Amino acid sequence: MQFWYSLYRIILLLFQQQQLTSPIKRILLFLGGWFIVSSSFGQQINDNQCNSLPPGTLSGEFGLVNEVGCAPLQVGISNKQIVSVKNRYIFDYKGGSPDTYKTTTDSSFTYTKSGLYVVMKLSESSTGQLQRACKVVTVQNPTPPEFRVLICSNGTAALSITNHAITEYEEYVIEWGDGNVTIINKFNLFAQYRYQDNSSKTITVQGRHRVSNCVKKSSKTISLESNSKPATISKLEILDATTGELTISNPNLLELEVYRQEGAGVFKTLGTIVKNADEKVRVLVDTNKIFCYKIKPRDSCAATLESNVVCSSFIRITRESDANVVSIQPYLHPSEVKTMTVKRNDTVWWNPTVTQWFRPDNEGQCGKETCYRLEINTQDALIISNRICAEPPPSLCNPLGHLFVPDVFTPNGDGVNDLFEVKGEVDGDPQILIYDRWGSVIFHNSINVRNWNGAINGSPAPPGAYLYRINVTDKVGRTFVKRGTVSLLR
Template identity: 55%
Template sequence: MFVPPFLFCSEKWLLLFFVFNGVSLFTSAQTPADNQCVGNGILPGVIKVLNPVGCAPHQIIDTQSPTGLTNVRYIFDYKGGDPSGYTSTTDASFNYTKAGSYVVMKLSENAQGQPQRACTTITVQDPTPPEFTVVPCPDGNVTLTITNHDIPQYEEYVIEWGDGNASIINRLNLSAPHQYANFETKSVTVQGKHKTSNCGGKTTRTISLNVATVPAKITKLEILDATTGELTISNPNQFELTLYRQNGLTTFQNTGIVVRSEEEKVKITVDTNRIFCYKFRPTENCIASLESNILCTTFLKVVPSSTYNTINIAPYIYPAEITKRTVTKNNALWWAPTQTVWSKDDPEAQCGEQACYRLQLSTKDGEILSNEICVNPPAALCASLAGVFVPDAFTPNGDGINDVFEIKTEAEGESEIFIYDRWGNIIFETTPNVRYWNGKLNGQPAPNGPYFYKVIVSDKVGRSFIKRGTVALLR
């Protein structure tokens, strides 16, 4: 049938035009697979949505009066196939909470009981608020850059600079310059806008123009394993920063790693045989001199022996920066090295108990965690020599019975005894001429009570046996 061109302007023919084409003109590419909006002898119906495009949450309503229709129902997310497989509702309105493209199908019967259908497409746009950075220069010029355009993909952004001026930028140029007349703190607002619906999210941030007081800081450098470390960066103004690395005392080199977030973690490659130092520098030329602090890697080495572990630390490349040094053992404070003492022995290992050591350095702005080294206890702690007897008490009262604390062993070798007071101080140790403790301290009888001991017994083939415990001195 020929339809005069002027009739396409009437609502009746316009709606029929939509129905016979299956979907609305807004998103004709969104036609569902196995589309059953029309065909199969089903009569075309009519559906009319005034706002088919909007930002989530977006509510729609069919404003077409159901006069002469019965059994009117809706499928608000039709994806194709037989409509009878969908759950329908008689409610003519629906609220879409997620961005996306949706096909609405309206099912009904006319006065003669014949089924009819109508479909239209609803576009729900992403209202995610814009994220942006503002880089201030010392002369009052700033550059604003949108950093999350890939998520909502707005066609344009409206910028209110906080001084009575505004700018509009589009998705082809996501940065805008601005000149402030003074250096007072500004409240900058950016609203994203989808052109079809004119809706979008809005973000407001307070911007400090005093760039000299807000440099970025590396708050933590942590060695994760033999080849990997991690930097934690605090970037309060969300400047675009580039990571630079120094190998030893050479010049800093650009790593190509860029960060923009207020707080961010960056993985780095490390080498336990080399010292690397790191800093961040703003990418924007006008504030390139506003660099972060410098943190350098540090490493710890553990040298196990047959009876104890030796812990060695290396001097920090910038010693004046260090405010505190600590070494932990199994996550508890064990040693506080000084600037001149770089090694310490740990004789307190226990059989069956692994010891894990880690060095932590503190600076004014950040902390550095070395690699963690775990070692098994010296084999001597777990060796078992037959015929070794260590008494748990002795009575130095001069009666000739059990008057001394000594080791009785069948092993043909050497034995050593160390006695400690309650504060861990050595108060007695054997010598080649004195092989037992007589219960005296500085020539005077020691007080009754428990005393800590460590005994080391070696057999003739070089195996060692170590035991720690307490012995009671009774008079």
Template identity: 20%
Template sequence: MRIRILLLLLGIVWEGWAQCPTKLVNGTQDYKGRLQVSSSQGTTMIAEGTSDRILKICKGTTIQVEDVTANNNPSLTAYNFNYQSAEVDLSAPLFDKVNKSYTYAKAGTYGLIMVGSASGTGSYACQTVQVLGNPDPNFEVDACEIEQVTLVIPKDSSRNPYDEFTVEWGDGNTEKVLKKDLPLTKVHIYKNAGTGVAISVQGTYEGNICSSSKVSKFIDPGKLNQSPKPIVTLLELSATKTVATIQFAGPVSTTQEIFQKEVGGTYVSTGIQIQNNLTSERITNLNPTKQYCFQVRSVGGCASSSGSDEICTLPITVVAKAKQMEVNWSAYPQATAAFESYTVSNGTTTFPVITDRTQTQLIDQSELECGTSYCYRVTARVNNINSISNEVCEEIESTVKPDPITQAYATLAGKAAVLTWESPGGKILDYEILRAEAGSKLEKIEPDTTIVNPYKDRQINPLQRSYCYQISYESACKTWSNPSAAVCTIYLSQKGGELFWTSNNPFTEDLSEYTVQALDAQGNVVASSNVAKATSISVSSLGFPISPDYEYRIQSTSASGHISWSNSIPIQEFFQVYVPDAFTPNGDSQNDVFLPKVLHVNALKLTVFDRWGNSIFSTEDESEGWDGSINGKPAPQGSYSYRLDVRNELGDSFTKRGVFRLIR
């Protein structure tokens, strides 16, 4: 089985790490199963589908699982107690139908997966299980003065991960120490320690989920009058590599002195002496090109040790390359102190521990993003002491062009073109827009404001022509994409009895259809006609009347439903028609006949209707009008309606309707 590990080790120092998968493949287990998990520690939790809660148990704990999905088929239920990938192949032999219990022997975070069948469909559930390690706590006890013992508990994420520590001093006194108090140096005075003392420390996690063994250390009577050597807990190198900070603890009431040397050299005093038994000191004026080692020695008083364990700096360099970082460091010096490991971190990811002292390079090929500064450090673990390198922050380099914009469209809004696009993922530094006028050469727009999405181009005249645009962008890697496919505004015009519009696509995707729309003075659509993918239409074929009160535009629709509008225009009546709104058939030879006047008309038909819609007059002679009579008798005064159908020499038709008054 091939497992693609996409998860990052986020600073966790346990032996394993996983979580519920984020992707299911080769299966349809999309029904939320119900997985009941019970631990031998008495904790029970139910996961429905993928649980966002974490079940915390102690290393060595046995869990019991049960499929409690409604209407489940128990014979088809199977489990995987230790899944280690960001995706799960439901067709692979990953699951166990036999075992319903499991003992976690190693600390870490595990994906516990259940697959099965319920209500006739596949079911799936996952519970994240965090197994807490219970290492023996790391502490030191020693004595310098009579019947006085110093306890040192260092800040140690691997051996002192507990939230609370219980200290038993061996004389009936007990003390609680919290994790936030570390590193801790505590002095305890005994009334009678003539037979020696046994001091024990036990670590416990919050909620008593898990505890360490109780570890005891004995101080014999003779040692109560002997000075212990100082204990170094941390060494950290500054970003400039010219300052080292050392943390240490020494015997009470004893002067401590710091010594340094170059690797391979001889120790000399730094001149720094400290009376405080627990301190942090800075050693300055270091040569950034060299590697140094340090030792703390007790001087005067009851001091009898030769000094602390040696701890050395770990200078690093980082080289940014295309899509990766190269981290290099000086090998930790070969010494009598026990080298344990290197740990490399970039601020978001902690990489697997390196146990080979001679390995001095790590190539970071994780999912690094341009525009993000990654800060690297290497920690050497030596004799239970951490030596932390200088921090180096870099951004990755890239010469690869980012993917072009693939979804964009152009439309008109008043006298401006509006460009809208779907931005690609990641940080974008800048945009560039190219514009061409009606088939001319594309040229870069010099915007009067910063380009934002959507962008309004007001430097155009959409009532004269169409404009085409291409969009490109600068990625966080400071490389420019290729321009997008061109998107163009629609230019609508009228020639005689025909409407024409430009055919260049306003969308980067396929165009679905055009629609001719009539708009009232408020911009509301009052009529429309779908013309499929045609780019012209006769006015007489629109299927709705033409009005001088309306403007007309083209609406185009893309395959995914985006809308683009053309400019709006009034439709000029290519027939010249004048219809009076009143006449007076009183025999005075003025306005005695209701007669429309027409030009450029090849044929017409005039019909007059009474107020009830009855036809009372009709003619196809353009010189004949209605004289105001019905069946030879004068028609009553009032309002009448008309319909005038005309056709020109080109065969274009036009219908005009209206109302007029007969006045007597």
């Protein structure tokens, strides 16, 4: 059947190019349409018994009032046979034996939906001989056309039909609201028109079915001074090591193309086309590279309506014996960043600043992975990094056995608890570092001085809390780092 419709389109196009008078053109179009419809039904109906008459059955005849028209369409039967009795009708014959259908003696019927329908007449001659005849009814869709208008910077209006798949009008008559008219057909559902002034215009589009002259129209008022909104990328989410997903808003229903930039390179098209108002598009990513994305209209009229730019950002984990060090990739355009959040197991854990790119995590649940993800809120979009998981640090789940580190010591010379002394089952002497509140090292043990006596450069350190770091190797060769705080009392 597709072949016949294609042939009909060609006939329409040829007739439109010829300088024929309107009555002649309508007759030719009607005959061409009738030929196509009649031929197509011979193909699309299974077991079509309109043309293959059973033995002893004569070919009947009848006429139809309103063979072609808009839904709802009422058709009437006009009997052209001189002798025809016991007339019965099937108004939606779809193939097979007529005996399986419920017939009616009513000579009129109303079709409420568009489509092609077969009317079958069953009758008898005066001698009781069976007669059969069929005709095709074309019911066309009267749905008003829908259209969108994009206003370009030079006062040009770009109009496109958006619901042709439903209406299927053969042509559309566009009244631009200033006395000028453009006619487009179903092979080109787009038109441009340049206005001479900036006053508001009411555009009317009328859809027409040529054969039936079925027409419907719709209108909208536009302002030539208003600027159309560009497309927006509202979200970039990294799904895995090679896949990202863009969430795109396309308010003008333009045909958009996705572009990608690698590092500081130029934007290049990915060949991906976006047409819907809201759409999600998968893109290739690489967690070792920074990619940026934007959307550009394919229509030169709207070339300036580029979207915002979003760039990928990633998170990494460096495993140490006492902590998982979480580091983030700085965003390529830091001035656009509003907030940054690292979530640990989907709960907010860290809010990095523009100068803070890593943080150690020495917590966790033994036997269970901890997962991290970075979220960046920019002025226009949400960037979600890759999700990365790691086991807790080894020191957390494999603690150093029998290691004693005091919480407090009193270097007052009474011979009791005068030294910060680390004891345990270790291989060799542990390395001890003591820090003041500003992070400066104030004590470092050595072969000659193994423990801290509470002095800084030979002078008594003031009472208070001091940070320590102990590097130690146990008797089975495992190396650990232990951090903590010791209180100095006098």
